[in-house]
Amino acid sequence: LAPAYDVVVVGSGYTGLRAALTLARAGRSVAVFDKERPGHGASRRNAGFLGRTLKKAYVDLKATKGEAHATALYRDLAMAYESTLAFIEEEGIECHAVRCGRLVAATSPAHYAGLERELAGMQADLGLPFAMVPRARLREEMATDLYDGGAVIPDLGALHPGLYHHGLMAKALAAGVAILGNCEVTAVEPAAGRFRVATAVGQTRARDVVIATNGYTPGNLPWHARRVIPFVGYMAATEPLPPTLLAKQLPHRRTVIDSNLDIDFFRPAPDSLRLLFGGATANGLQDPAAIAALLHGRLRRALPDLADVKLSHVWTGQCAGTFDMMPHIGCHDGIWHGMGYNFAGVPMGSFFGLRIAQRILGLPEGACAFEAAAFPTLPFYRGNPWFLPLAMRYFAWKDARLARRRPA
Structure with missing residues (x-):
């Protein structure tokens, strides 16, 4: 020292x-x-996802704060993404950094419509690419019938975080x-x-x-x-899978998140034949067996081909919101x-x-x-997020309320 x-x-x-x-x-x-x-x-x-999105949607920021404010933030987001990939390449850091694309899976028809509205607004103002995938074609991207279609953002990426x-x-x-x-x-x-x-x-x-x-x-x-606002994120890895089984789950090896506020996410491991996934954020669980059971349930629901697959690792990490x-x-x-x-x-x-x-x-x-x-x-807040369970229930309520809407 x-x-x-x-x-x-x-x-x-x-x-x-x-x-x-x-x-x-x-x-x-x-x-x-x-x-x-x-x-x-x-x-x-973490999961090693590389993206350029916020929890606050671009079209909502534009509506409330104006186009100049929204575009400035999202241009910096794009710069953060591009500059990180450029830095990794310039420095020769071997971390499996790749532009694999991302699938955003819609948890309801209303979520699908909102996703299309958001991405179309970003494409019109910022030139960012996307393609909608209707429910009938979703299995081209993911071996699931859980979601009501989704959107592919072809140029987003991933890396090995460690x-x-x-x-x-x-x-x-x-x-x-x-x-x-x-x-x-x-x-x-x-x-x-x-x-x-x-x-x-x-x-x-x-x-x-x-x-x-x-x-x-x-x-x-x-x-x-x-x-x-610190919160605990949960992740797991499956045991090594037969190559054909893993390839069937995510044929294009994209990263996947769903459209909920409290996301579930999936990706192929960059350095093995495992599938990595997580979700159920801030549930308050500490026992590894309980966390494993919760996450395995999410895996079975989204990817039923993996219902009998064992988990080799389960872990947590502290994230932070604002x-x-x-x-x-x-x-x-x-x-x-x-x-x-x-x-x-x-x-x-x-x-x-x-x-x-x-x-x-x-x-x-x-x-x-x-x-x-x-x-x-907030007044009286000192860093102890006692309200997190209430917040997560509120997010679930918002997602459910949106899912009940009839798309225009």
């Missing part, structure tokens, strides 16, 4: 490491601190970044024009501090903890942050890390549309 650094980064996920790498290559001394071992969190445990994180960390170390795992940051306080950073192994100082903790934001960072369901980047009291990814963490986390570093370096390209909005919280 050095007595001082130019920049201290709290959190060793995509955001923290991409920021640290960019800053170190610009000549700054950088230390990254993590409470756990580096990569312990969701950066290695290998991406490994490659990113290797690049940061090679650039001279100090990465200190099992070293919790307990306080960040202003001190004589700099910041005093207290950690589990002592104190250091920094000119700039970046908070990149997302779903693992601790209570000792109270301003940030009040603005993110009260306005939007990611946020910015600077509060001189401390930079990027967090609240709402299921868009792989491309947005990488992008926010880059943009934060560029802002610290004073570069004009560091401007980001997501920096403009205030980062909301």
Whole structure:
């Protein structure tokens, strides 16, 4: 632990490491601190989906905030996606990054109509491609009769999240970044024009501090903890499948999400003959057997050919939402942050890390549309999301209400 650094980064996920790498290559001394071992969190445990969508639909943002606001956000989303793939290629990070396309499966005819409306609006204003797949043709994409058709977004992608994180960390170390795992940051306080950073192994100082903790934001960072809503995501992997059986489930090897607010998702593993899937977010389960039973039920329902397949692995990870369901980047009291990814963490986390570093370096390209909005919280909220079960029931009610509508 050095007595001082130019920049201290709290959190060793995509955001923290991409920021640290960019800053170190610009000549700054950088230390990254993590409470756990580096990569312990969701950066290695997620599904590895690469997309350019928000929980807030483009057409709804356009209707409420105006076309200029909506297009600025969605252009930055597209830039986050494209720049992440470009970075991986330029750096030679071997992480199975591929533009495999995505199927968004509609959970009702009304969801199908809403999906078509949303994607048509994005195509008209932003030029983004899509193709609707009616129910009668859905088995061309997925071995299921559960959904009422869907939409294919042909240019979206996927990667191996663990290998991406490994490659990113290797690049940061090679650039001279100090990465200190099992070293919790307990306080960040202003001190004589700099910041005093207290950690589990002592104190250091920094000119700039970046908070990149997302779903693992601790209570000792109270301003940030009040603005993110941590929740547990669940994932599982099947045992290795016969190649023909796996190919039948997802013939084009696309990633799949459904159209609900609380999504179920599926993808072929990038490095084995397993199917990876998840869902049932924030159910409050902690027992691995209970989580496995819940997820296996989702698998049987969506892909009945796999009803008797065993699960080889089940795991969880901490994600984070926000009260306005939007990611946020910015600077509060001189401390930079990027967090609240709402299921868009792989491309947005990488992008926010880059943009934060560029802002610290004073570069004009560091401007980001997501920096403009205030980062909301609620009165009396201190980072304990006691209301999550109610929120998930509300999302389920909204999905059911939409499903009951008759499409125009």
